[in-house]
């Protein structure tokens with residue numbers, strides 16, 4: 001289990017789905033993870049190469065209950081420079097449960113694109 005400098009485990013309440021990427025461009029690989037509530041978190045690496053240390057997570061995407069953005073739960077993340085502008089973006093898959101008010105419901109997933117607006121971190 002990964003630990004933060006404080007000695008606490010690096011993790012989320014449920015459904016952690018990490019990817020490794022240098023989110024802030026400092027040459028150290030960070031962790032970015034989706035969570036069960038639909039939020040996405042960044043664990044900044046403040047260690048050094050070969051000896052990572054991860055800070056308390058910073059929320060990059062609000063959870064589906066905090067913001068009425070239409071995104072669902074169980075966020076699964078991919079990080080890439082989607083538009084080749086030198087800034088990383090997030091592609092987030094989710095799960096949506098559509099309830100029509102009856103006992104029946106349908107499940108479906110969407111892919112969300114979160115564009116990076118600046119590199120000031």
Ligand SMILES: [Ca+2]
Pocket residue numbers: 021022023024025026027028029030045
């Ligand atoms: Ca980094």
Ligand SMILES: [Ca+2]
Pocket residue numbers: 080081082083084085086087088089
């Ligand atoms: Ca980009």
